[in-house]
Amino acid sequence: MKTIKTIIIDDEPLAIEVIENLASQIPFLEIIGSFQHPLDAILFLQNNEVDLVFCDIEMPQINGLEIVKFLEKSPIFIMITAYRDFAIDSFEVGVFDYLVKPVRMDRFLKAVNKAKEFIGLKSHSEIQQVNDDRIFIKTEGKLVKILLHEIVYIEAQGDYLKFVLKDQSYSTQATLKSIEETLVFQSFFRVQRSFIINLEAVRSIHGNLVELTTGTQISIAPNKKEELLRLLGIK
Template identity: 65%
Template structure:
């Protein structure tokens, strides 16, 4: 894996220097830039690709939480704060971790390793097709075999997929597009942006809703309804 490109943001020079020194001690991190002004950092982030941001929360003009929310595709975030109360708000923005000042190196290293694991998982494929009737997915830190005939539906939930089979549910870090390439016709159909269903699992159709054998009801996108009916042989 290439070095992770990092940006440090803190309006306090001492705080920036501490994190910059910590970054320089970790071989797989590369400090690309460091800012004391959040607006300058935002301008830089809009024009440059960064893997990981270390950002203070309390800053003038715009705080760290507001900055992240303003970014269209924010990098992985580790927030730094003097107040533990801000931690919950940080996690609500999708932050991987948060560090409380004064930051200790051992705690910094733990947060960085967590971010590294997340980035590697996100960049790598978590859905592996081994033959036409089964796949392996990364779930709960292990590879789990799933038989395609057992899948009822797959739901996109942010960066994750929820895969529902006859008696169990699995969650894995992957896109619905990557799963769509595995679950092809004639057994599966993408009924809308967030759902792929098994055609064998359809119990009934009512208007723009499809009910599955487990009782789950899912809406059908208007531009998908005619295609689904044709596949099912319904005129």
Template identity: 40%
Template sequence: MIKCIAIDDEPLALKQITSYINKTPYLDLTASFESPIEALTYLQENTVDLVFVDINMPDLNGLDFVKSLKYPPKIIFTTAYSEYALEGFKVDALDYLLKPIDYATFLKAANKAREWFDLKRNTTEEIKSNNDYLFIKSEYKIVRIKLEDVTYIEGMREYVRIHLINEKPIMTLLSMKAMEAQLASKSFMRVHRSYIVNLNKITTIERNRIVFDKVYIPISEQYKEGFNQFIENNFLS
């Protein structure tokens, strides 16, 4: 079951969204609120997986509500104003429902949430590898990746995106910490909180950035010393 709450300052809209939640078998409504302030108080003492929240509310709008959460659950926004859609996705919302909302539309968003949680529950922080290959879970499959084909790895919150030569990137539900630990001894180096690079694929460094084709990867202060040592050890003079 996916534990969720609903927040909407309009009583009729809140009644509708809670009725949709209650008729969806895999959703468990633990509370509902007309006030986002009350919802904040509730979340200080209770943990939920998913929040359905209206954007346009007095006192504290839905976007600011989500931004105020230190460890936000997954979010599905509801609103009567389509211009808020882009802002909603900027805070990593799972979906955006435009009022009036019918049950079919609601169910599509709920299914997206279920797929996300199923993937998270079925994926562990486990990577199988040797000196030549990396085995990871991606889209319910185990994928073998040749390390020599990896150019860089990009962290994207719960996911990482593995960029490959002449192939589409591969997404997997893993942390950068797990990737770094597995690849540190295999010619890979973390150069930024969001990037791990294949040192063997570096051809150009420009203004403290590694250049892969048209992609510029910054080298942060935290990792600069280690990277500069690598360059010094391999520099021909």
């Protein structure tokens, strides 16, 4: 069973411990980080793949709802708070579920099972066939062949992937995680949580930006730059 990569955000250490204890009883939940400071959590979310976030609402510096609105592409958020008054605001910004403290195990389990089902639907890929040098994706009701060497980059856009070629692009319902598990990329590299680039399409690197042959500039996650330079043969 594939695990759901999960983090916890709460400024109260005891509240984090409660959620960690509940999550430890769910085999498919993998806690990969716990954060008392919201800004640290945002930085982690921007540079790592996370499926699910348990998040308090009222915190110093920035509250949980503001975190959801701040992230351009966010994982599933389950808000956990002592106040029922935030429920409407939570759902208006796209929060997946809303738990009131103290969290009961039965309610917690219901929320994570619903999240698991949703994540499973999101990860369903419309990549129909794979060979060593090509893929077939389902887009606009038809199967389209894409030669891997023609791909400049792949971008995650919500529940879809955008395959950008030299002179055209295609979108299909899939996630970067699912395509990484499906395809063996010999000349592709994931430079950050939303982009996979073709190493052969790299035109230049300036600071933490990589420019591709289409002129597109993509930011490189700080923990990815050294590996990218190594793959490009740059010392």
